[in-house]
Ligand SMILES: Nc1nc2c(ncn2[C@@H]2O[C@H](COP(=O)(O)OP(=O)(O)OP(=O)(O)O)[C@@H](O)[C@H]2O)c(=O)[nH]1
């Protein structure tokens with residue numbers, strides 16, 4: 001399952017609405033975009049209102065029988081359900097409809113598998129896929145044992161299942177060890193960076209919000225940006241010099257999505273944790289998207305999930321070129337909000353201003369004389385801090401600047 005398995009295939013998308021039917025339709029639209037990204041085609045969408053998804057078949061049995069006909073009419077290759085299914089739901093639904101059944105999680109995993117470029121990205125995707133498979137095998141085992149023994153439940157069948165499970169478990173262990181080793185390497189790299197005390201900003205946000213476009217705009221990087229979901233999986237860090245002369249490292253990260261499979265959040269935890277070490281979170285929202293408010297919430301929820309909720313946040317309402325000129329966007333959970341277009345560059349000045357202001361707040365002001373024998377410290381301050389004034393005096397360089405709190409403490413710099 002490491003190749004993109006859904007190519008030019010036609011699918012019927014189906015969701016169960018347990019409350020807000022409108023939201024279920026919106027979610028199906030997003031599922032359709034996911035399918036498009038995976039290279040498949042949506043031929044029909046349908047929503048069923050239920051108190052809760054059917055335990056055995058996800059949608060009701062009657063609805064499943066109807067779908068059997070829809071599949072024939074639309075010559076569809078299969079069905080994609082908008083929630084994660086259990087092994088038995090998948091099997092039962094496939095039996096009734098006579099078609100291939102896929103769930104939202106499998107689709108997202110498929111896209112991730114096709115887009116992972118680095119070794120770590122590939123390992124992370126595979127671990128999520130293996131965990132998903134493992135859970136499904138367990139489900140099948142339970143289904144078999146519920147038959148209460150007898151023909152078909154013992155012997156090679158069961159043994160094969162056990163072997164499969166052991167093989168998967170071993171594979172998961174190997175993958176986890178590899179990822180752990182890479183995480184250690186990254187920790188070392190990060191320690192080196194933070195010793196340099198250059199402030200860092202993590203660019204986070206819903207998939208397709210324009211994170212990579214913003215990174216490219218800010219740093220002149222050349223990260224792929226396209227109108228597809230999950231174009232970026234591997235974090236890229238690039239340096240930028242702000243108009244006030246201060247250096248900042250920006251990191252682009254994997255996008256979030258509603259109902260992001262838990263195994264993926266877990267698998268990507270170590271790369272996403274990069275954001276946890278940033279001085280500032282830059283939260284990019286596609287302001288032109290009708291679902292912007294939902295996306296905003298999903299991002300905050302995911303950040304909280306990852307244990308990142310105490311960082312200063314600057315919210316970027318992106319794609320301003322596609323919104324009404326007078327439209328006002330606010331994010332009351334953020335420390336600052338700006339409206340801009342990463343594509344045209346309009347509004348970038350406000351962003352730099354807010355960012356500089358926030359960086360100052362994570363910093364302390366110093367007013368100190370550095371002896372000429374310690375010019376290395378002066379260089380450090382110039383690099384990591386925002387210089388207000390610099391004068392060459394008799395006993396040394398008189399510096400007034402804002403520097404990261406950590407640097408001020410390390411060098412015993414006075415305010
Ligand atoms: N009109 C307009 N389009 C934009 C703007 N910023 C980004 N886009 C487009 O939005 C699409 C997604 O942009 P990306 O930068 O790839 O988005 P991303 O957040 O990195 O997406 P993923 O990596 O897939 O999560 C691309 O087609 C961009 O050209 C903008 O300010 N205005």
Ligand SMILES: [Mg+2]
Pocket residue numbers: 211212213224225231232
């Ligand atoms: Mg991207």
